Amino acid sequence: MDKDRLQDELRIFRDRNFLRQKLRSSLMVYVLLALSYLLIVILFAVSLSRVSMLSSQLNEVRNELKRNNSSKDFKLFPCGPEAREWEYFGGKCYYFSLRQTSWQRAKVLCGTEHSRLAIINSRAKQNFIMYRTRNQRFWIGLSDQNSEGVWKWIDGSDSTPGFTYWKEGEPNDSDHNEDCAHVWTYGEWNDVHCTYECYYICEKPAPP
Ligand SMILES: *[C@@H]1O[C@H](CO)[C@@H](O)[C@H](O)[C@H]1NC(C)=O
Ligand SMILES: *[C@@H]1O[C@H](CO)[C@@H](O)[C@H](O)[C@H]1NC(C)=O
Numbered sequence: 001m002d003k004d005r006l007q008d009e010l011r012i013f014r015d016r017n018f019l020r021q022k023l024r025s026s027l028m029v030y031v032l033l034a035l036s037y038l039l040i041v042i043l044f045a046v047s048l049s050r051v052s053m054l055s056s057q058l059n060e061v062r063n064e065l066k067r068n069n070s071s072k073d074f075k076l077f078p079c080g081p082e083a084r085e086w087e088y089f090g091g092k093c094y095y096f097s098l099r100q101t102s103w104q105r106a107k108v109l110c111g112t113e114h115s116r117l118a119i120i121n122s123r124a125k126q127n128f129i130m131y132r133t134r135n136q137r138f139w140i141g142l143s144d145q146n147s148e149g150v151w152k153w154i155d156g157s158d159s160t161p162g163f164t165y166w167k168e169g170e171p172n173d174s175d176h177n178e179d180c181a182h183v184w185t186y187g188e189w190n191d192v193h194c195t196y197e198c199y200y201i202c203e204k205p206a207p208p
C-alpha cells in the first residue's frame with residue numbers, strides 16, 4: 001500500500017517535471033521566435049533607412065545638377081532659358097519683333113507677353129537699342145496721342161524733361177497726324193502715323 005502511494009507520487013512528480021520541462025522548452029521557442037521577429041524588424045528598418053538615405057542623396061545630386069544646369073543657362077540666357085528670343089540689358093529684357101504692325105497692335109502684343117513697349121530713358125539704353133535695331137524702324141513706347149505735342153512714355157511719365165533722341169526736325173506732326181514714335185536711321189526718333197506698320201521693341205524686368 002505504502003509502496004504504491006510512493007510510486008504514484010513519484011509518477012506525479014515525474015509528470016510534473018516533464019510538464020515543466022515541456023513548458024520551459026516551448027517558452028524557449030517563443031522567446032527565440034520573438035527574438036528573430038525583432039531581428040527581422042530591425043533589419044527591415046535599417047535597410048529602409050538606407051534606401052531612403054540613398055534616394056535623398058540621389059535627389060540632392062539631381063537637384064545640384066539641375067541647379068548647375070540652370071545657373072549655366074541663366075548666365076547664357078538671363079531672361080530665362082525658355083525665352084531665348086529676349087535679350088538682356090541693364091536688368092531688363094528686350095524683345096525685338098520680327099513682324100511689322102501698328103503702334104496700337106504692338107502695344108497689345110507686348111502686353112500679352114507681360115511686357116510693354118520700350119521706354120528709352122538713358123543714353124546707355126539708346127545705344128543698346130540703336131545697335132540692335134540697325135537703322136530699321138521699331139516702335140517705342142512714346143506717343144502724343146492724348147495731347148498734341150506733349151510726348152509721354154507708356155508708363156505715363158513725361159518725355160521732355162528726360163533723355164530724348166529725336167532726329168533733327170522731329171517730331172514734326174506731319175499732316176497734323178503723327179502721334180506715335182519709332183526709332184529710325186542711326187536709332188534716332190521720329191513721329192509717324194500710329195497706323196504705320198513697323199517692327200516694335202517690348203521691354204520687361206529680368207527674372208530674379
Ligand atoms: C556643380 O558645379 C560645381 C561648380 O561649378 C561643381 O563643383 C559640382 O561638382 C557640380 N555638381 C555636379 C553634380 O555636377
Ligand atoms: C543638363 O544639361 C545637359 C545638356 O546641356 C542635359 O543633357 C542634361 O539632361 C541636363 N540635366 C538636367 C538634370 O537638367
Ligand SMILES: *[C@@H]1O[C@H](CO)[C@@H](O)[C@H](O)[C@H]1NC(C)=O
Pocket residue numbers: 169172173174178190191192
Ligand atoms: C516729317 O516727318 C516725316 C516722317 O515722319 C518725314 O517723312 C517728313 O519729310 C517730315 N517733314 C518735314 C517737313 O520735315
Ligand SMILES: [Ca+2]
Pocket residue numbers: 144148149173176177178179180191
Ligand atoms: Ca503729334
Ligand SMILES: [Ca+2]
Pocket residue numbers: 170171172173174178190191192
Ligand atoms: Ca515725323
